[in-house]
Each structure stands twice: as C-alpha cells, then as structure tokens.
Amino acid sequence: MYSVEYDLRSKAGNSFSPAVALEDEIQFLRLKMEEIVLLEQSFTSDNVILISSMLDVKINEYMKINPRKA
Template sequence: MNPVTIRKLEDEINLLRSKMVLTYMEESSFNSDKVIAISRKLDQKINEYMKSAKMYADG
C-alpha cells in the first residue's frame, strides 16, 4: 500500500463516521438498521486501513 491509498482510506473512514453521526441524529437510535449498516461499513474500512498501514510500515 502506498500513502495515497492510505490517505484515501482515511478520507472514506471520516466520511462514513460523519454519515453515521448524521444518520444517528435522524434516527435517534444506535439500533437503527441504517446506523448499523453504516457502522459495519465503517468497521470494514477501519480494518482495511489497519492492515494497509501495517503493511506500509513493515515495508
């Protein structure tokens, strides 16, 4: 992974976080199907980021 790819993942993570917060505010529940779906996508992106960052750091 290169720094550009890692930066793109960071941007996607921040976008999903914002989207999750806005959806929570609209739904007024963390148990909303919409909030949970976004949270799962966010988890996937965070896991992808962690793997990518580790691979980049390890060379």
C-alpha cells in the same frame, strides 16, 4: 435505505494514495453515521448498523495498510 456507496464513489477521485483514500472514507462514514444517529435518534437502526459495518471494514483495511508498531 441510505446509499453511502454513491457518496463514497463521488469522493473517490479526490484521493492520491490508498491510505489517504481510506482515511477520507473512514472520516466520511463516521460523519454520516453520526448524522443518521441524530436524525433517527437510534444507535440500532438498520441504517446506522449498515454504516457501522462499512466503517469496520474500512478501518480493518486501513490497519492492514498501516499496521501499528508496538
């Protein structure tokens, strides 16, 4: 199984605020998910589901830090 956590940890030192760090993680996870979908040619593989779940968590964290004002 692919280890996204290692890649995220290696990028963590490059950010200067929690929101920017989350934006970087979200972008990274989106790109990785797209890459794995193309490689495995499946939207429902275990790796895609794992990254999708991680992406959901990061997006929720980001929305708590930066709530949208209606």
